Amino acid sequence: xxxxxxxxxxxxxxxRYEDVPxxxxxxxxxxxxxxxxxVHLVDTTIRSGTSGGPFPAPDLPMTPGREVAGTVTxxxxxxxxxxxxxxxxxxxxxxxxxxxxxxxxxxxxxxEIPDGLSPEVAVATIGTGRTAVGVLAVAEPTAEDVVLVPxxxxxLGALFVQAARSAGATAVGLAGGPEKVALVRTxxxxxxxxxxxxxxxxxxxxxxxxxxxxxxxxxxGGAVGxxxxxxxxVGGRIVMFGWSAGEPTQLTTAxxxxxxxxxxxxxxxxxxxxxxxxxGLETAALAEVASGRMVPVVQRFPLADAAxxxxxxxxxxxxxxxxxxx
Numbered sequence: 001x002x003x004x005x006x007x008x009x010x011x012x013x014x015x016r017y018e019d020v021p022x023x024x025x026x027x028x029x030x031x032x033x034x035x036x037x038x039v040h041l042v043d044t045t046i047r048s049g050t051s052g053g054p055f056p057a058p059d060l061p062m063t064p065g066r067e068v069a070g071t072v073t074x075x076x077x078x079x080x081x082x083x084x085x086x087x088x089x090x091x092x093x094x095x096x097x098x099x100x101x102x103x104x105x106x107x108x109x110x111x112e113i114p115d116g117l118s119p120e121v122a123v124a125t126i127g128t129g130r131t132a133v134g135v136l137a138v139a140e141p142t143a144e145d146v147v148l149v150p151x152x153x154x155x156l157g158a159l160f161v162q163a164a165r166s167a168g169a170t171a172v173g174l175a176g177g178p179e180k181v182a183l184v185r186t187x188x189x190x191x192x193x194x195x196x197x198x199x200x201x202x203x204x205x206x207x208x209x210x211x212x213x214x215x216x217x218x219x220x221g222g223a224v225g226x227x228x229x230x231x232x233x234v235g236g237r238i239v240m241f242g243w244s245a246g247e248p249t250q251l252t253t254a255x256x257x258x259x260x261x262x263x264x265x266x267x268x269x270x271x272x273x274x275x276x277x278x279x280g281l282e283t284a285a286l287a288e289v290a291s292g293r294m295v296p297v298v299q300r301f302p303l304a305d306a307a308x309x310x311x312x313x314x315x316x317x318x319x320x321x322x323x324x325x326x
Contacts, residue, residue, distance in 0.1 A: 065098020
């Protein structure tokens, strides 16, 4: 089969498209013929050897990728053969091997893809969608909210804009560059602005005509996150779930007291407890997408160009969820 292989840590160019032996499903595993593989920003830091945290540097050589969708072709020992022939989506957890034509996956983690969903949309849902469900369960946007969404053209941001509009809230989406801003408008944002323009906070206030954001969904951090925090109305809420800018939004207890702010960090144990674990989050996300209440935005790259997909992610040249297709 064809697969992406990595023999050293470094820039995107270390990812090689090669012929490798087909994997053999182990105990409790199935073999999935991959139709779509998800690419996450964390994949780029794992590739470079700088991920740290819950994703220690893997042993090399390896095939990256932790999210796949496709068709089960074989059941390994102890796996229920009823899965053979079914369209499935699965998050491989701490394992890897998704950037390939075939992937071994634990049968216990499989979800059948709902009718009407493409593999690309399903794989966007199993990782990015589950995070969105967890964040929104804490944020609970209402019709009274003005929701500020940095990186609104990204995989998570696009879902947050949709969720804000569905709740009847005013959605303010930030994105980098005119094309991304145009996409955010098509998602239903009431206000869509370019955060690359230095006066974007002033533009937000002008567009809101006297109102201020009441809810900041912050997965960006850095200067953008800090500026968003400073825009919040008294009694505003900050829901934090990452820092794609390289560092978390800086805030102090003085910020919290002065603004009467509520600050929530949602990823990790809090998110898992609320939904009964990752599988509960995944099930909820698939139900939301199957119902049409969430519609993931997907950008496709050929599997052979995984390096290009990584470069695009690292330079913020992507929209929506990045997916590799054979």
